[in-house]
Amino acid sequence: MYQKGEQRRAHILRATLRLIGARGADAVTHRAVAEEACVPLAATTYYFASKEQLLEQTLLLAAREETERLERLVGELAPLSLGPCEWAAAVAAQLSTDLEAEPAKHVALFELALEATRTAVLKEEVREWQAAHLRLAELGCRAVGSSDPQLDARVVVAALTGLMLEQLSSGESNFGEAVMRPALERLFTQLARESETTVEPAAARIA
Amino acid sequence: MYQKGEQRRAHILRATLRLIGARGADAVTHRAVAEEACVPLAATTYYFASKEQLLEQTLLLAAREETERLERLVGELAPLSLGPCEWAAAVAAQLSTDLEAEPAKHVALFELALEATRTAVLKEEVREWQAAHLRLAELGCRAVGSSDPQLDARVVVAALTGLMLEQLSSGESNFGEAVMRPALERLFTQLARESETTVEPAAARIA
């Protein structure tokens, strides 16, 4: 009983997410959300105590969904014992198709990161979110035989974040994979290379 | 003659930048900017045709300043023929101190990237900005003897972007270097490692 409300609440969150992706976080007003969700104005104030809460909850939703999605992806890929290049191809394919399918969600996630700069609650959430990313990347790094999976995971997460932002902010539509795959191949293969000797700073430099 | 105006214009842009860093892009209103800059309300409309122009110009300013700063940094470092670890240390030090000195500017730059998602003019600017980054990174990659400087530059730029965002959105204040330096060391040393043989996908995987 009384579960209709939850559906409407979710519907409003979806609409807000679409709005953030299309017109930015500052386009999120009660009226704009209400129109996007096709609900009366009062609905948005009924389900959310304030505009800030609405925005916050929407960003949390996006972050959690994305984390689940990634967990599923790594869960599928990890048991296959792929090499670095296959990992790169799989990850690049997944990310670029997802970027094109739901750019709004990913834009929203970056908005989340920026909002977190100013909001303690969100900062905490971003930390958990990144921790999840690190765990997943670490799993992947272990799978390709990284010699320092924790450190490499950090590098990989940072690189993926940067590539995604690049695609969103300056990419032509749908050439994402062409850019991401070679970069990821290169990154993964180089990180996966075993150090035959302990790395000595100057030794890696060409004479 | 009549150069006072330019100063005031610049003053307003600075204030706007501070505002973006402190309270986000949607906190940029004529009134808020005027107060932050200690100028009357009409000044912001006198120097900028609209709120959007004000925001846009501010972001362009930040992007160009940052590019110049990076060019200076690479210009200093490149002739020293450093190894990957020294590069990592220098870059990590520079970025983390700068992140702490002027977080507002870097937050603003990410806001720029997000706005570019929706604004054609900004998207073009972001492209130029990233092209500059790529050129600089490529220079650095060449300096450490990368076997594919263009590709590696892409990876490096993405990783740096990701690390910066991580620091801004979830980092404790001022432990940036402790996080960034090891990651960069790892990335640079692995990228700098020569491939003795042509990289063959499966060969890099541990048996």
Added chain:
DNA sequence: CCCCTTCTGGTACATTCGTGCCATTCGGTG
């Protein structure tokens, strides 16, 4: 059946917003 909580949808209001207007001052030029 009635009641009470949940939910709906319409409206009102104070505040804040972007922007246009205009009288005034400044500072260099003729």
Added chain:
DNA sequence: CACCGAATGGCACGAATGTACCAGAAGGGG
């Protein structure tokens, strides 16, 4: 000196905003 464009600053207007309020529909439990 007079002049004139550049710059200033105060103000007002219409539009949009967040949110409170309220009258009622819905629908399951007594």
